[in-house]
Amino acid sequence: MGVFDDLERKAEDLLKGSSAQDSSHDEDAPGEQKERGINKVLDGVADAANHATRGAYEKQIDGARDTIEKKLGGK
Template sequence: MAGFDDISKKAQAFLKDGKVQDALKSEKAEGVSDDVLAAVAKAADKATGGKHTDKIEQARQQADKRIGDR
């Protein structure tokens, strides 16, 4: 899972950027982030053959909480 860890670290660094944080605080961004997270979760679930559906959903929820936090 080294590839996933690398992607996760890059995503965390991206989300800490001040400009990204400001953009994420808008209502439009909330809707877009929900759509993106749902699409990523669906793709991950499909890629894993549904073997990790619960973990993927938990990750999606945690990401949504952090992104949607105002």
């Protein structure tokens, strides 16, 4: 399960990074900060999955990313 461990680590790194970067946008509403952080993590995980599969499942990965975003209340 090396690929999934790598994806998990990347997602955690993105979450940590987005928390630090989001603090620079204090004037934004908390919901906007959360949505920006979620999108950043989803984009990073999708990119990592596409890279790990060498783009073979890009359409499916992007579709899953969009479905997750919608379920989390994104646009």
